[in-house]
Amino acid sequence: MNNYMAVDIGASSGRLVKGKLHRDRQRIELQEIHRFRNSFTETEGHHYWDVDYLFAEIVKGLQKAKKEGVNACTLGIDTWAVDYVLLDENGKRIHEVYAYRDGRTKNAPDRLHQSISRAEVYSRTGIQEQPFNTLYQLYVHDRAQLSRADKIVMVPDYLYYRLTGKLMNEVTNASTMQLLNLAGRDFDEELLSLLGLRREQFARLTEPGVKLGTLSPDLQREHDLPGCELIVIPTHDTASAVVGVPAQAHKSWAYISSGTWSLLGVERSTPLNSGEAMNANYTNEWGAYGTYRFLKNIMGLWMIQEVRRETQDAYSYAELAELAVREKPFQHLVPCNDQRFLNPRSMMEEIRDCCHKTGQSSPDTIGKLARCIFDSLALTYKDSLEELQGLTERRIDTLHIVGGGANNELLCQLTADAAQIEVIAGPSEATALGNIAVQMISTGELQGLEEARNVIAGSVPLKIYHPRPAPGMDDIEARWKQIKARIGQRS
Template sequence: MGKVWAFDLGASNGRLMLGSFNGEKINLEEIHRFPNSPVHINTHYYWDILRIFQEMKNGITKSVKMGHKDVMSMGVDTWGVDFGLLSPTGELIGNPYSYRDEHFQDGMEEMLEEISKSELFSRTGVEPAPINTICQLYTIQKKKPDLLKGAISLLFTPNLISYFFSGVKKNEFTITSTSQLYSYKQKKWDTEMLDKLNIPVDILGDITPSGTILGPTLEEINKELQIDPVQVINIAGHDTACALAALPINKKNTAFMSCGTWVLVGIQVEQPVVSEDALAWGFTNEGTLEGHYRLQKNNMGLWLIQQCHKVWEREGHGISYEEQNLLVNEAKPLQHFINPDDQTFFNPKNMVTAIQDYCINSGQTPPETKGEILRCILESLAFKYQWVLEKLENLTNTSLEEIHMGGGGIQNHLLCQFIANATDRTVHAGPIEASAIGNALSQWIALGEIKDIQEARQIVQRSFVTKTYYPQNQINFSEAYNRFLKLI
């Protein structure tokens, strides 16, 4: 049966995965992988969107050379909130800003003078944060108004790339739901709020449900890449929505975790939860493939470890990820803790120094060796996720019995085990390529190859291996958790 191209783009790398479905099982094959990170120019961070697009075309060329000429469709999933602006002639206006651009922090403070956090949250269900699209647009309108004056369309990152391939400009529901521009009550752009903030509404365009077929690839694309027309589908464009769709969850009271640069912890709900506690605890509500919502908290993830590796490589004594595990096991457990989501760790020049300074400033002996630093990160992450689970139970009045993890972060087996230990819950980990699998599933559902999300998850269960972790050493972890809580 059908083959599809699943472009899964993260904040540290991108890949083209070929999905094949024989009616019974899914096979996923990596065709092309490339690095992706924000580019710093003068005082701003940008995404090199044209290089990303070229790498995607390179991936298609490579796929065709491998004999995959019978591909039915393609879909793109990415991180949330970021966007590109188009001119009246359909051309890109500059490189898109990265959510890590520091200027949006100042914009957030100014915006909150005009609208409160509680109003932002109650209207959109999205946690107010400098990275959100609404804050980016507000800052651009204040500091670089000419950019918006020249724009006729705004497209979120996956929809911008789909436009490059198809020529069709449509924003999709799940990626739109991350922006804080969308009213979940009215199921449309919150025009009243945007008018209040002097953000132009006319550039936002139409919102399509997940799985909308935009149309075939452009003729010039077909000629350049020597391919037959391929259907471009506005799949569930947010990578976490894709990841959740691919997790074979079969118990109701199960939390999900999408693990990568960020780790998103949450549960599925039919309508957003916008209580005062949800806002105070930093939760957000974002869309699912089915049109419902994920009540979740966006947490720091493997970014901390990635940045430490960069420091060590820059200093000339980098380590492999295999060596990392050995060093962590050699380090004494439960000695040093950080709050992983402290602003200190958002984008420091030196992550290792930032962690050591944090420990000193919080009255702890700082970790010194690589193993101590890495163990500090992993144990702190696990404890933060336990804190999140406790708050989820409180918000929804449920008892969460298990955790299902997906994404590249589950390859860090120590992290998975530490999460089981810290939360005292069974952890099911898999599949690794959850976002890419969910991307492909979204396409097959749109094409009528798979009936719905329930059938899709059954197929995933048949197709991929899941590893289970059970809690260990609960007494030690419980005492250490109480020490960690003093940092939150």
């Protein structure tokens, strides 16, 4: 059986994971080869990613793999979305890579939409408005630097380029730029013109499953790396995670890819870019094999990650969940998607301030803060599921939670109870499994997406959470509605 290597890099960590199809062809076996931390840093008032460090860690992971006996493999790379790299005509970076949480785009949407309406942009692209979308990032970027850019690629495209010397714009990540036209399935010329950009400043759009080529021979020799064939996988980590959802084709299902962000949606064969979808702020990101991810961004586990960071990692995530279990439920609630939680100086103080300004007592312990986050996320998931069913005009019977949040038993059960829906949790490694599954399909070891999902379902234990009666939910929902209204009136 072949060796498959997934490079999976998120906003807080990255790793290289080796996968192999078991002899019985019923499951994928995973082995983590290398793990490293990731974060943006602040320099002169702006936040940047260190992409040279990320590249070096990929090389380090491949060196470890060779020492463990991997002499040949295929390799696919996924990362977060929306952030980009400017390259000059010699393939060198023109500027450091801005992190999407940087505050420079705060007023960019309002400024850009003086030239073109929000409805027109949504009709063309189907992408939800987020202040950090690449469209707005490029709008505020230094025009002289943009004019010098020979190519503009996304972060995973750049890492592929560093490994192979070949440029591309992979479609699942490119779609998050809010620059691709749904009808033409290419970059939208009018939007590019608004930014002062040209189509030739972007590489060819490339679909998942394409074999890109081998490692640069010089790179392989210099660092003593395995022989690697690079396969283009869904480079947006959510797109890979959705491939990794162990869904049954005959069931009506939705998913939450639960990590730093919670991405809640359904898989569709056609986009849904109606006015109602725009007003609900749902997006149509391109997926693998001609699909669309019709989903909503929810702030997600970023909030608890920040609480943990502020305590100098004094608690594990499991310990934070255990502290939350001991607290009385639904005493403190905050609207998770309010912009105040995007990148606050102190997440704990922002939560307390929000509670105070919405007429609640302030959570004064770590356990109460954690409980506030998990309760608020569950209610936000419930709201979004109701929206989703209304917009798609289909009943959803099962909610799959994949990613790191699948391990949070409290949040999974809260979600089942609040939304009154069956929740299937797992795999937590959905992104790596989806990444590797696309490589396996490309090499012919798996025959397609349906077989891949069946194999993934057999690769890990899945936990089912059945909805329980939720006494007092009507009162909780009424209070939740009031809290959201108060925040809406202030914003």
